[in-house]
Amino acid sequence: MPVYLDHAATAPLRPEARDAWLTAASAVGNASSIHGAGQDARRTLEEARERLAAVLDADPIEVVFTSGGTEAVNLAVKGLWWARDETTDAVVLPDGEHHATLDAVEWLEAQGAEVRHVRLDAVGRIPVGAFGGALAGAALATALVANNEVGTVNDAAALADAAAAAGVPLHLDAVAAFGHLPVSFRGWRGSAHGGAGLVAMSVSAHKIGGPAGVGALVVSRAAEMTALVHGGAQQRRLRAGTQDVAGAAAFAVAAELAAAEREAEAARLSALRTRLVGGIRSSIPGAELLGDPVDRVPGNAHVLFPGASGETLLFLLDRAGISVSTGSACQAGVPEPSHVVLALGRSDAEARQVLRFTLGRTTTAEDVEAALAALPEAVERARAASGPRTGRAS
Numbered sequence: 001m002p003v004y005l006d007h008a009a010t011a012p013l014r015p016e017a018r019d020a021w022l023t024a025a026s027a028v029g030n031a032s033s034i035h036g037a038g039q040d041a042r043r044t045l046e047e048a049r050e051r052l053a054a055v056l057d058a059d060p061i062e063v064v065f066t067s068g069g070t071e072a073v074n075l076a077v078k079g080l081w082w083a084r085d086e087t088t089d090a091v092v093l094p095d096g097e098h099h100a101t102l103d104a105v106e107w108l109e110a111q112g113a114e115v116r117h118v119r120l121d122a123v124g125r126i127p128v129g130a131f132g133g134a135l136a137g138a139a140l141a142t143a144l145v146a147n148n149e150v151g152t153v154n155d156a157a158a159l160a161d162a163a164a165a166a167g168v169p170l171h172l173d174a175v176a177a178f179g180h181l182p183v184s185f186r187g188w189r190g191s192a193h194g195g196a197g198l199v200a201m202s203v204s205a206h207k208i209g210g211p212a213g214v215g216a217l218v219v220s221r222a223a224e225m226t227a228l229v230h231g232g233a234q235q236r237r238l239r240a241g242t243q244d245v246a247g248a249a250a251f252a253v254a255a256e257l258a259a260a261e262r263e264a265e266a267a268r269l270s271a272l273r274t275r276l277v278g279g280i281r282s283s284i285p286g287a288e289l290l291g292d293p294v295d296r297v298p299g300n301a302h303v304l305f306p307g308a309s310g311e312t313l314l315f316l317l318d319r320a321g322i323s324v325s326t327g328s329a330c331q332a333g334v335p336e337p338s339h340v341v342l343a344l345g346r347s348d349a350e351a352r353q354v355l356r357f358t359l360g361r362t363t364t365a366e367d368v369e370a371a372l373a374a375l376p377e378a379v380e381r382a383r384a385a386s387g388p389r390t391g392r393a394s
Contacts, residue, residue, distance in 0.1 A: 003322045003367045007207075007299060007360030008148060008176065014209035014257060014361075017250040021211055025246035032234060032242065045245045051252035055259045056203065056218055057184040064217045064235045065248050069175040069204030072217035073100040075228050075239065076171035076200040077142055081108050082226035084139035092134045092141035094118040094126045095343035098148050098173060102339070105142070113139075120343045123292040124152035132162035141170045145177035149327040149340040149356055150291030151300025153181060160188045164197030169223060171200040175215075179208035179258035180266065180297050185218045199223035205247070209361060210254035214247035261361075269299040269359050272368050276357060277301050279372040284379050290344065290354065299359035302327060304341075308382035310354050311335045316378040317355075322371050327356035 004012070024044050029037035031045045046060070053060040066072045081091065091113050093105050109115050116134045121127055124147045135141060141163050146153045156172055163170035174183050189198045200223060205214040219225060219238060232240035280287045280303055288304040305313060310326040317324055327338050337351030357371065 001321075003370045005357045005359060005363065005367065005371060006323045006325050007363070008297075008356065008358035009325055010206045010212060011209045011360050012362050013206075013211060014254050016257060017205075017210045017254040020253040021246045021250035024249040027245075029245075030242055031245055032232070041245050045243055045248055048245075048248035048252040052216060052248075052255050053218075055183075055252075055255040056178075056201070056216075057186045058201075058218045059221070061236070062185070062218050062220060064219055064238050065243060065251075066215045066217055066239060067213055067244075068206070068215040069173075069202055070100040070215075071228075072202035072204070072215045073098070073142075073171070073173055073175075074104045075217050075225070076202060076219075077101060077104045077140070078108065078228060079225035079238070080140040080169050080171065080200065080223070081113060083224040088137050088139045090114040090116055090138040092116045092118060092131065092138050092168070094120060094131065094143055096120050096124060096147055096149070096340040097142065097144055098175070101142055101144075101173060122344055124150040124290070124340065124344055125292065125295075126154045126159065128155055128158045128162060131159055132166065135163060135166035135168045138166070138168045141168050143170070143172055145172050145174040145183070146181060146297050147291065147340060148176040149338060150302040150344070151176075151296035151358075152292040153177070153295045153297065156188050157190065160192070160198040161190060164190065164192035167196045169195050169199045170197060171202070172198060174201050175204045175207060176297060178203045179255070179262065180299065182262075189220065193222070195220075195222050195224045200225070205251040205254055208254050208258040210251045211247055214244060214251045216251070265361065266298040269363070272359050272363060272365060273299060273301050273357075275365070276359075276368045276371065277303070279368075280375060283372065283376050287379075290341065290346075297358075299363070301357040301359075302354060303357070304346075304350055304354050305379050305382070306350070306353060307386055308353055308379050309386055310352055312382040312385055313355055313378055316381060317371075317374060320374040320378070322374055324371075325356045325358070327354055 029041035031041040050060045145156045199220040201218040206212040286306045290302045341351035
């Protein structure tokens with residue numbers, strides 16, 4: 001049987017979420033219509049918004065459904081920048097962010113934004129002091145709650161407090177954290193008032209067993225934000241267009257189930273990850289766990305295999321029926337070194353020699369053992385294919 005260890009890329013669809021989607025999709029009605037069928041759809045949509053808001057510890061009116069995490073991030077970053085006080089153009093951007101954020105900010109930079117980079121520490125954490133030091137006079141700031149590649153967890157509350165103290169609006173990307181770590185929009189916002197501090201937080205459904213193509217941006221009532229899409233007054237005029245009732249219903253179900261099982265799953269996945277990392281260390285010389293060894297997403301193991309190309313390892317493991325990720329970007333078929341590993345201060349060669357194993361709800365102990373059985377030969381073959389250990393990637 002195939003072994004799927006790439007849950008951070010997308011998680012298997014939960015049967016309950018699928019059923020909720022099918023039920024809602026079988027009903028006809030546009031949630032913006034005023035007739036009976038439309039109002040039935042509206043009730044389903046708003047119930048889903050209320051249920052998701054409860055899991056996120058937010059008010060229902062603050063939940064803006066999107067087509068996924070990428071759109072949510074773009075709405076937050078671009079929308080806050082467009083609505084800024086034009087006396088400042090600065091965006092505070094930690095290194096190692098997801099490409100949805102990096103590419104959105106790069107686009108803003110082409111429009112005149114000044115980007116203030118914040119270096120990560122050696123385990124991939126955003127230093128709160130350096131982050132706070134970059135905030136003065138900024139138009140906005142953004143940060144990951146948990147790094148999607150190496151799994152390191154940031155101090156979201158401290159980052160939000162620093163933004164509030166500096167009077168700067170903050171977006172938190174919680175896509176990699178949601179469903180695996182405690183997430184609280186209200187709690188992280190703290191005592192912040194007005195449009196400063198935490199004002200926006202992005203999440204995605206398919207990372208927690210919901211359908212792909214559904215996400216949400218939690219937007220504080222006090223936030224000043226410009227919409228990306230125009231053409232209707234839906235969702236506080238922040239996202240125009242016919243709303244995806246079935247996707248929202250499925251997302252709400254997946255979120256509730258993930259929240260209910262989170263603590264038990266965190267303990268189970270942490271134990272499986274410990275076995276995986278221990279087995280790798282004992283069987284593969286030189287293998288190194290990257291990221292914080294303790295304070296990380298429970299199912300994440302991001303491993304450096306010196307002398308072995310990550311792309312080659314991925315191919316060999318895939319041939320053995322094991323799905324993992326390199327964690328690196330790939331544009332136009334040309335593999336690139338992991339920008340996150342580079343942000344840890346590692347070399348270009350090392351950034352091409354990593355694999356990300358991410359465990360999830362369907363992962364079993366047998367899956368971990370299968371991966372451990374296949375890895376030594378795969379690493380040996382990948383190292384042989386790379387030639388002499390010269391420090392250069394193949």
